[in-house]
Amino acid sequence: MEKVTILKLDCPDRVGLLSRITGFIAGLGGNLLEVHQFSDLLSNWFFARLEIDTASLPIGLPAVGLAEKFRPLADELKANWSVRNGAEPRRMVILVSKLDHCLIDLLWRWRAGEIAAELPAVISNHPDLRLMVQREDVAFFHVPFDRGKQEAFGRIRSILLDVGADVVVLARFMQILPPELCEEFEGRIINIHHSFLPAFIGANPYRRAYERGVKLIGATCHYATAELDDGPIIEQEVMRVEHYHAPSDLLRLGRDCERLALARGVRYHLADRVLLHGRRTIVFRD
């Protein structure tokens, strides 16, 4: 990711779009390492992600410069778009409660380089996971919820702004976010829900999955919106279960679904591989 510049855009579809955009990059001598495009024929909308070898761009043309040059075309196309220098990773903040399986997985992948981001903070409503975070040299903030949600979320928002959070990951954070926060960070809050949505929205999905007698359990990584478990889905994972699996077994098996789905979703988001289209996502997977 360090040596690439990523152009991401979506706009109304029309003839010659890809030619215009790739022609623009070619005109700068830019070498395309990876190109994804998708024309949604139902809504007549165009989506693209272009990964450009930064070294092939004119010397001294950082992402901000490329953006400047691209703006007129983007305006003409009425595009939603962004240009990002892969060498400047996003700043990710993780929110957790007491369950540690998603956190430890994210920390390991982050340390291993699978997840390309800076990690200025982990925030929790409980102190339990402090050691696990600090031993990775990551700042841990304990924000107790005993004086009310409003104050606590005010505190969380302050931390997010202080550390310059670009992305917020809810790694089994057991509190429902206030709508204002969801809106302020729209499209930048990633949640993991422990069911294959839209089945079992809300609390205790494994218990309800057990009672319904499903033969597959799952986990869903999605953008958080003001409406609970209703945001655009980025990734889902499922696992087969049998009659002999008690609710506690579903919890155990489900942890692996959760970890895999969340890790993939976060990775895709951080690499600008997810484009939003109403309640749907376009995911150019890697």
Add this chain to the structure above:
Amino acid sequence: MEKVTILKLDCPDRVGLLSRITGFIAGLGGNLLEVHQFSDLLSNWFFARLEIDTASLPIGLPAVGLAEKFRPLADELKANWSVRNGAEPRRMVILVSKLDHCLIDLLWRWRAGEIAAELPAVISNHPDLRLMVQREDVAFFHVPFDRGKQEAFGRIRSILLDVGADVVVLARFMQILPPELCEEFEGRIINIHHSFLPAFIGANPYRRAYERGVKLIGATCHYATAELDDGPIIEQEVMRVEHYHAPSDLLRLGRDCERLALARGVRYHLADRVLLHGRRTIVFRD
């Protein structure tokens, strides 16, 4: 299946149950080819399926004789139970509308011996699939629905009784069965629903799956009950979908899920591998 006798039962759990039951079989010299048991610790209930080599039972001891001998023990255990001679396959009737993918799959598996049943009739509310059925030497009944559902379902019920149907398979039959029929054939009507229930109950599940932007579609094979898509689940199958899959692609991909889930569910049921426990099923798969 031809050479085995199957004892299936469930009852309140208690110490020594499996010993009592296997002791009973051993006392007759019966050779157990396959034994499954499951103790549900949450509800304290016991489930078992025993497959006995018919040839090892005393000569002239057909299933009905074995049942007679087993009855006192079964009564003592307060068991729900059945004994069946595998050489006497069940009589299965398939209900279809116009979509043929599940029907043709079942017909092929039936002809190939994957599904062990007699097939005295296929019933449809449309005439379209007559040829496909008759060329397999299976009787086809066209029951039009233009004079009202009540009359049509009366006709269907007559056919089911006439041909001695043990099992009714709804192979994408696009009509909702009346509650009386569901009750009369309780635990013997197998439906395929084209979503991973409990998501997308009811009509147009693929369209709604598309609109919700799920990353996995599925199919659910379940027993039909009076409440729509709410019966005990026997089997589920899922398939990954991507943003570039239009609703018509979901239909196409989903057909494979439907065929697999339905075929497995029907196979398990016909081999007495499914035990009911409220809304849950115990499935001793093969």
Add this chain to the structure above:
Amino acid sequence: MEKVTILKLDCPDRVGLLSRITGFIAGLGGNLLEVHQFSDLLSNWFFARLEIDTASLPIGLPAVGLAEKFRPLADELKANWSVRNGAEPRRMVILVSKLDHCLIDLLWRWRAGEIAAELPAVISNHPDLRLMVQREDVAFFHVPFDRGKQEAFGRIRSILLDVGADVVVLARFMQILPPELCEEFEGRIINIHHSFLPAFIGANPYRRAYERGVKLIGATCHYATAELDDGPIIEQEVMRVEHYHAPSDLLRLGRDCERLALARGVRYHLADRVLLHGRRTIVFRD
């Protein structure tokens, strides 16, 4: 497929390629419905598939005309390429022996429109499946192998040439093709092998899978080459198996893997979605 024109190409990678190619299409007013491209950074090779709305091309510009116009650019790029009018489907011939599960699946998908091809002939070394083929109004050729392989394959080759076969599908055809035939139809013979290659190359893979005690069985759809089971892989499918599955169960379960993998591979090939790169394939799936 009927209303689209498909341009498929691969060539040495270089800066500005996609711009050149899409610029060419845009210059003709062509509307791109679907674009896939892949730059293999390891071999520095470029692959693309462009699906163009035929109606957007200048009136009277059939595939052959588009090809004529594209040739100079293709020559400059040193590309392997093809242009095909989706309204002119390929001619597919299926070779079978006695096992019918892949054949019946292909026939159903072909009739249902999942597989877009003409089907001028099915050829078998046994007469058993004649009825199954003829009832679909497809010509069936029985080519006995009792007078030697050479004569039989000579006969098969004649039929392939007579009916103008573009694609040959080996749907569990239990004879090894002679190297000359593999070369004559290179990249156009699709085989299904009943293992997850490269495990269990050759005969009796299910028996050997059983003996090795694997926990997953599979099937591999690949292009046939002169070396047995060694050609480029198009698609693979696997299924979990347990200790209680005897070899006959693996056969049964494997049939579903084989049908799915073969059907997908054939579909991708017929839609020009498979590009060859040495022993590897680039598959732009749908």
Add this chain to the structure above:
Amino acid sequence: MEKVTILKLDCPDRVGLLSRITGFIAGLGGNLLEVHQFSDLLSNWFFARLEIDTASLPIGLPAVGLAEKFRPLADELKANWSVRNGAEPRRMVILVSKLDHCLIDLLWRWRAGEIAAELPAVISNHPDLRLMVQREDVAFFHVPFDRGKQEAFGRIRSILLDVGADVVVLARFMQILPPELCEEFEGRIINIHHSFLPAFIGANPYRRAYERGVKLIGATCHYATAELDDGPIIEQEVMRVEHYHAPSDLLRLGRDCERLALARGVRYHLADRVLLHGRRTIVFRD
């Protein structure tokens, strides 16, 4: 696991076996919480695992006492068998090199209670992972290999004997074990190989998978034997890959396969859920 006693056995099959064994347990008043049995009809061999509520056994009847009582029957049946008190977990030693993904996953699951064992030592031929181990309060032994394999494995063997290792887990340990050690710990050394065996035995399986162009990669958890990657398979996991996945992507994606397959295999082994039958395993999964 703490409150259960586990009886595991296999022996030649014969009529009345399960009755004899469950009768023995019932005679002691033992409450069976979980029973698995499997009759292998091909080899005429019987396998069983019985989980007994320890509290239901006569007071003061520990596993060793139960074993004493069971011995005469076991001798008569010519059984391989064991009785184990779940309250006395096995002693597991993990061997690693530099790759940490399997180790960190096992450590987390062990800490979380998914893997029930004592963990007296982690041994490595490199010092890199010392901190990761010690921070979990587990002893770390660095055994360098620079003075030759023989001496190093002598040292490893000493540690295994010193700490009383019951089970040895090779968590991507990049050294081939000497045959003597494999024999000494036969059926107790669990390895993870990064391919779906028997494909890609030996070194660099991901690179070779890439070159062969497979569409699925996998990992195999198996017992180590003197012959490389040839021991009985306990568990396998696979993941779909695409043409755009470079060898480095296969490494990344494969790590998740490896972690899942190894964790499950280790869990099953530690809970006496794996029975050996030549090169095959019977796995009574949970």
